Amino acid sequence: MASFSGVQRLVISIAVLASFVTFLDGTVVNVALPAISRELGGGITTQQWVVDAYLITLSALILLAGSVSDAYGRVLVMRVGLIAFGIASIAVAAAPDPLVLIIARAAQGAAGALLVPSSLALITATMRSDVQARAIGVWTAFTTAAQLVGPLMGGLFVDYLSWRFVFLINVLPIALNLILLSRLKLAEKPSGRRVDWVSGALCAIGLGAVVFALIEQPNYGWGSPAIWMPGIAGAALFAWFLLRQRGSASPLMPPWLFRVRDFGWGNLATFFVYAALSLNGFVVGVYLQQGAGLSATAAGLASLPMTILMILVSSRAGAWAGRFGPRIFMTVGPAIMAVGALMLLLVAEDFDYWWQVLPAMIVTGLGLALTVAPLTAAILGAIDQEHSGIASAVNNAVSRVAGLLVVAMLSTIVGGMLDLDGFHSAAWVTAALLVLGAIVSWIGIRRNPAEVEDAVTPTSAPSPAAPAA
Template identity: 80%
Template sequence: MPPFTALQRRVVVAAILASFVTFLDGTVVTVALPAISRELGGGIVTQQWVVDAYLITLSALILLAGSVSDAYGRVTVMRIGLIAFGAASVAVAAAPDPLILIIARAAQGAAGALLVPSSLAMITATMRGELQSRAIGVWTAFTTGAQLVGPLMGGLFVDLISWRFVFLINVLPITANLILLGRLRLPDRHRSVRVDWASGIICAIGLGALVFALIEQERLGWGAPAIWMPGAAGIALLVVFLLRQRGSDAALMPLALFRVRNFGWGNLATLFVYAALSLNGFVIGVYLQQGPGLSATAAGLASLPITVLMIMLSSRAGAWAGRFGPRPFMTFGPLLMALGALLLLTVDAEFDYWWQVLPAMLVLGLGLSLTVAPLTAAILGAIDEERSGIASAVNNAVSRVAGLLVVALLSTIVGGALDLDGFHSAAFATAALFAIGGAVSWIGIRRNPSEHPAEEPAEA
């Protein structure tokens, strides 16, 4: 396989730095949640909202951002997103109460929505085939590593300084990427694309209303008008959103994309795998502090083996998937992660990290390393370059919505309290979600047409 050109290397670095801050901030908060609730109050509900406020705007607006990226240029959109994300991060760090914190987190998510689709679209626009798979593997290793190293970095800041500094970690990569983008000299193509702003707003309000009902129902009950009315309105708005996509010539989520086999089945697998990852990350980061009483730093260190394995193996898994096809990796990887989640059932009142948690982290890390790069390559490699921005946005929106909904359902999954029994319930749910993701991949994923030039595109 030929090496990356100098331009391609710079594109990969720029894509990694842009996505790094959004993935980092999505997970770095996890170990800070107990400290945030101690200082600002609100208990588990505040903890859920601090996570989901970010995911609501990121999930909903990432679809809009895909079209904006295609219409106004990927480099331009990335610059705007980086500056806005940095400003929102400062606002989060300075928040005096839960409401301001949650609003600032929502602003962070909105800015982050501009970054991920434009970064992946830059990769898919400058390279194809095995080279693209390898580039996505490198991108995956570092961006997923950001998700996994986030709890460690957050723990150090919480223990040594303050939870507020957790949200200022991304200032350095934002600054570095703005400098790199100024030197990249990448053609920033603009297209005559109509952006459907109304659909973006409908999707955001619909997701927000539904998540409000899912989180607050534990406190008020499903029978309360303050719960069932927003829940019903949210579902109705999401149905309206899908109907608009079906008949729109400027769809934020073109439903025709899902007729491409690997894109449709790959996004279904994404839904289950990323729901499991979000549930596992939240529960590990919070329970290890509130249950066994570990420090925030120790809780962050718990997932470090996953990070190490991701950095070591993800780029190789991406290259292997380009050579042998993504199906075996997308099947075996999630099944391996399901086994890792079940190993967490060994955690008991007599806590021992080395025998009860570390084996699970190693198995989870190996499974995740085999899964994520092939999954991303299978989905984006199935779509032509002209629609790469919107395809990337749809896939990232699916992964964020998965995390959004599973965190909103956290109280239901753990039985109202994240104690030992709740932790075990979450481990069962995580294993089930991973296993379903593996089964979906086995049923639906095939090699992309670009890997078999003589074959016609496989459509469902």
């Protein structure tokens, strides 16, 4: 980060560490699930809710958290989120039974919702143009690396220590970030705008109920009142939330945001790309253990090439996007990832990681490194500083919901069983989603952040009454 000023390096470090803990926790848990169920009991139901309790609260509350971040200040919200996340992590590690564990995981997700939008909003609020794009590239490299290296770290802890240590990984970076925050002298001016808590409740309960129905329907069936009742009620509440945004004085998801071309089309691309990433990560991680017979640590090591490529290329891709515009990278990147997904069709009963999986990991990692930073820069670079928290929250919510939905539909995608045929079916669906992401990006993305600095300043930003085209 030699090209950044001292304050900018501090802001980037804080943003990276704050996001790192939430991204890491979302992935590191997967390899710990068998050990958790062996010790605490509950079988597959416990395993599902250990993951889902975190994702549901994180996804459902992230919009509310973005609005709170803009209203009360990013630094304050981040500090509260870090402390709450640390306490919840300790509670998870000390959980004596599945119920306490699941409640603590839900608390982790709620705290994580405070961290992600406020951390990225710190970058978008303090840097603009090509500097912002390069900073987002650095942020993307390290936070995405957290998602990719998580299974490896989790496998090592599970194999050589205990699953409980998996959830204590975050304590050290949280403590370090609280120290860094105390050194950040940022002249923030919280907007003081009213937070629409009713909309926050509608979004959280509505989305949570819909996700519950999608996840649990394979266990109960669509005909069960335990499924269709919360599904219908959740959809109605979420529809009410969307309608309320049109007339709210302080909307959590301002409708005019989606009429800003790069933001609207960029979030559609986000939906397809992150749905594909979530499906690919889940299926590869599980199949390598259950189908190919690898250990938890070996399965985590399988994604290491993607991690290395993200660290090496992502910050450069962010700088290139600031210079040449994000459109070409958001088109080529997902297309390359689609090729990588199709290369997983080489996986056979006679398993060989080096020839059947490694080439796909390398190709997918290269496409991912070219995609993520330009995608983030295009979306957030199109929105003014005052609304950066909401914009970041909306984009994060879209990516999380995409992952929730595609994993909830996993049984349908793989044909009921994650055997070799199911693995190949998931590879086809992953590739199709990535191709859709590439097409959407080519059609919709237009702006070069370096050329439209005036268009995204607070004085010329679009408002709900005068949205940009």
